[in-house]
Amino acid sequence: xxxxxxxxxxxxxxxxxxxxxxxxxxxxxxxxxxxxxxxxxxxxxxxxxxxxxxxxxxxxxxxxxxxxxxxxxxxxxxxxxxxxxxxxxxxxxxxxxxxxxxxxxxxxxxxxx
Amino acid sequence: xxxxxxxxxxxxxxxxxxxxxxxxxxxxxxxxxxxxxxxxxxxxxxxxxxxxxxxxxxxxxxxxxxxxxxxxxxxxxxxxxxxxxxxxxxxxxxxxxxxxxxxxxxxxxxxxxx
Numbered sequence: 654x655x656x657x658x659x660x661x662x663x664x665x666x667x668x669x670x671x672x673x674x675x676x677x678x679x680x681x682x683x684x685x686x687x688x689x690x691x692x693x694x695x696x697x698x699x700x701x702x703x704x705x706x707x708x709x710x711x712x713x714x715x716x717x718x719x720x721x722x723x724x725x726x727x728x729x730x731x732x733x734x735x736x737x738x739x740x741x742x743x744x745x746x747x748x749x750x751x752x753x754x755x756x757x758x759x760x761x762x763x764x765x766x
Numbered sequence: 767x768x769x770x771x772x773x774x775x776x777x778x779x780x781x782x783x784x785x786x787x788x789x790x791x792x793x794x795x796x797x798x799x800x801x802x803x804x805x806x807x808x809x810x811x812x813x814x815x816x817x818x819x820x821x822x823x824x825x826x827x828x829x830x831x832x833x834x835x836x837x838x839x840x841x842x843x844x845x846x847x848x849x850x851x852x853x854x855x856x857x858x859x860x861x862x863x864x865x866x867x868x869x870x871x872x873x874x875x876x877x878x879x880x
Contacts, residue, residue, distance in 0.1 A: 668782035688868075695772075695856055696809065741808055753822070754869060756808035 654720035659742050664763045671729040673760045675742030678723060680745040685718060686754065687727045692741045699727070699740075729762075737764045772857050772872035781847060787875045789840040789857030797862040798840040799869070800832060803854040815840060816862065816865055847879045 689698040715728040739759040801809035814822035815834040831843040857872040
């Protein structure tokens with residue numbers, strides 16, 4: 654079955670880089686996503702990567718995908734206190750053409766000034 | 767307009783009440799979703815509507831009743847809920863016309879059942 658695993662907590666200092674890791678099990682995943690959720694709020698799509706890519710950069714965000722190891726990471730450069738949130742990794746599984754997302758449990762990022 | 771709008775933002779209801787959650791998008795998306803998110807947990811899929819037809823019901827209890835009156839609106843009718851149903855209810859939508867699609871989420875309705 655599908656499963657997405659993430660470490661639960663990460664603490665960094667302001668200005669440092671943050672790296673949030675994720676592993677998934679379904680090799681048929683087409684897209685992999687990173688969502689950000691601030692307390693009491695909905696999910697904000699940060700970035701995504703297609704499964705035939707190995708890297709995608711978008712301003713301070715860099716996504717690395719190792720398809721062989723089914724490992725995805727999100728690097729946030731120059732982390733700011735406003736980046737404190739829970740970050741969810743999600744894989745899109747296209748069974749039944751519904752494109753449903755399977756979420757990890759989320760990594761809580763704390764940024765210390 | 768690139769938003770998924772959910773109302774109300776907060777809702778407190780008793781176990782005998784009937785209430786409805788609303789979700790609206792004007793992006794022309796033809797797939798709409800309801801997710802439930804308990805505190806400190808990832809979202810869990812409840813229902814999927816595809817072209818206004820219910821295509822997935824993830825074994826959700828009948829006290830939750832979804833409705834998709836048109837391609838822009840998605841409702842979730844609530845009746846006789848239990849305290850354990852207290853959660854953040856998230857609506858999402860996606861275009862469903864090409865493979866390069868993203869799921870857009872609303873900011874959610876925080877539901878408390880007393």
